[in-house]
Amino acid sequence: MIDALPRDEVGTPPPLDDAHLSWLTDSISRNRFLPQPDANSIFVGDGDFRAIGAEFLGHFVRMGGLRPHHRVLDIGCGIGRMAVPLTQYLDGERGRYDGLDPVEGGIRWCKSSVTPTYPNFSFQRLDIAHDLYNPAGKIKGRELKLPFADGQFDFIIMTSVVTHLPADEVMAYLAEIFRVLAQGGRLFMTAFIVDDVANRNATGRRDPRLAFARAGQGPCWFVPDQPPLAAVGFDDGFLEGALARTGLSVVLKSFGHWRAPGGTHYQDILVGERRRSRV
Numbered sequence: 233m234i235d236a237l238p239r240d241e242v243g244t245p246p247p248l249d250d251a252h253l254s255w256l257t258d259s260i261s262r263n264r265f266l267p268q269p270d271a272n273s274i275f276v277g278d279g280d281f282r283a284i285g286a287e288f289l290g291h292f293v294r295m296g297g298l299r300p301h302h303r304v305l306d307i308g309c310g311i312g313r314m315a316v317p318l319t320q321y322l323d324g325e326r327g328r329y330d331g332l333d334p335v336e337g338g339i340r341w342c343k344s345s346v347t348p349t350y351p352n353f354s355f356q357r358l359d360i361a362h363d364l365y366n367p368a369g370k371i372k373g374r375e376l377k378l379p380f381a382d383g384q385f386d387f388i389i390m391t392s393v394v395t396h397l398p399a400d401e402v403m404a405y406l407a408e409i410f411r412v413l414a415q416g417g418r419l420f421m422t423a424f425i426v427d428d429v430a431n432r433n434a435t436g437r438r439d440p441r442l443a444f445a446r447a448g449q450g451p452c453w454f455v456p457d458q459p460p461l462a463a464v465g466f467d468d469g470f471l472e473g474a475l476a477r478t479g480l481s482v483v484l485k486s487f488g489h490w491r492a493p494g495g496t497h498y499q500d501i502l503v504g505e506r507r508r509s510r511v
Contacts, residue, residue, distance in 0.1 A: 248294065250294070253293055260282065260285070260316075260320055266317075266320075267345040267346055267349075268281055268316070269281070269311050282317075286317050288313075288314055288317070288391060289318065289321060291501065292387070292389070292420055293321070295420070295484055295501060295503060296418055296484075296503050297418055298321075298387050298418075299386075300321060300322055300323040301323050302322070302327055302386035303385045303386050303414075304322065304328065304330070304389065305387075305389070305412065306329065306331040306332070306388075307332050307378075307389065307390050307393055307405070308390060308392065308393040309331030310333055311335075311337070311341050312341065314389055314391060315331055315346055315353060315355075319346065319349075319350045324350075324352055328352045328354075330354050331353070331354070331355040331356075332355075332356060332358045332378070332379075333355075334359060334360050334369055336357055343355050358371070358378075358379070360376060362396070362461065364461055364462065373398075373401035373404060374400055375404070376401070376404045377408065378408045378412050383412065383413065383414045383417075384412050385414060386414055386416075386417045386418070390419065391420075391421075392422055394422075394471070395422065395463060396463070397461070397464060398452060398460075398464070399452055399466070399470070402471070403474055403477070406419075406480065407478050409478070410478045410480055413480075413506040414506070415507075416505065416506065418483070418503055418505045418506075419502075419503065420501070420503055421501070421503070422497075423465075423499060424442065424444070424453075424466070424499060424500060425466060425468050425471065425491075425500045426444050426446075426453045426465040426466065426467060430492070441455060441458065442463055442465075443455055443456070444463070447460075450466075450470075451467040451470035453465035453466065471502055475504040479506065480505060480506055481506075482502060482503070483504070485500075486501045486502075
């Protein structure tokens with residue numbers, strides 16, 4: 233179920249051709265000529281590489297308001313799961329994509345397999361420390377500085393990123409996201425939000441990797457017998473509060489089916505917007 237907050241005229245995206253989008257995402261999921269890494273080199277994410285990327289393209293457009301002319305930043309781009317379908321959607325002249333990730337192998341593959349054909353797609357390694365993905369990283373998460381100028385992006389993606397971050401680093405990321413977003417720009421973020429429903433379903437769930445238990449007084453929830461950052465959940469309301477404290481208005485909150493049957497997506501989704509200033 234989608235819980236969308238009221239939006240004024242300045243936040244309303246242009247009309248959406250949903251039939252065309254459905255055709256596009258279906259064709260992407262079946263297009264064997266699009267770049268795809270070897271299965272053994274995919275270090276994040278379960279499931280079919282093309283199909284999941286195509287599914288998220290639909291979510292970015294329908295739920296996030298992404299449009300072909302947008303300048304996109306993908307934080308935690310991995311090995312291009314979101315980038316590849318975006319090559320078929322972003323305008324080659326006006327649209328632009330920048331991907332960041334700490335894992336050298338993923339960035340190397342994207343640079344060699346995506347950028348030569350799609351020069352408006354750029355990738356760079358950000359040597360940020362992470363206990364699982366880059367333990368020797370030189371940049372501490374709390375000291376994150378994105379290598380971009382203020383107000384440079386219209387749409388920022390964080391899929392399966394805050395699901396691997398402690399609370400203080402989430403705040404550091406959001407502060408930088410606010411800085412590099414243009415007025416009216418949006419953040420599309422996936423998360424595990426632990427409320428009463430999710431907590432009641434913690435035992436006996438389909439995926440035991442998400443049987444969260446509260447860490448101390450919160451707001452974080454970790455999975456026992458797994459490394460703490462293997463999966464991180466947050467108290468319901470924490471992420472909305474974090475977005476608000478950094479200046480981003482929550483325009484959409486949608487619960488995923490990881491927590492209970494139903495829903496059109498797996499993880500929970502939040503969309504934040506840097507509202508335009510009124511005259």
